[in-house]
Amino acid sequence: MAEWKLKSSWRSIKNEIKHKWSGLTDEDLFYEEGKETELVQRLETKTGKSREYIVDYLNHLSFLSGLKLKP
Numbered sequence: 001m002a003e004w005k006l007k008s009s010w011r012s013i014k015n016e017i018k019h020k021w022s023g024l025t026d027e028d029l030f031y032e033e034g035k036e037t038e039l040v041q042r043l044e045t046k047t048g049k050s051r052e053y054i055v056d057y058l059n060h061l062s063f064l065s066g067l068k069l070k071p
Contacts, residue, residue: 013058017029017043017061021046028042040054
């Protein structure tokens with residue numbers, strides 16, 4: 001399983017995500033420690049983007065580190 005670490009404020013990260021995908025709701029962007037996979041799955045479903053794209057974008061926002069995707 002992937003290892004995830006929150007590196008900055010979720011509120012500011014959530015705002016950046018909403019800026020990119022304005023149709024997302026607070027419910028879509030609900031984050032709970034230990035349930036990161038569900039967050040990525042929701043974003044994948046709602047945006048139509050691949051898991052890899054979502055994770056790369058989140059990494060770009062510098063809030064995930066040490067994430068290792070399974071091929």
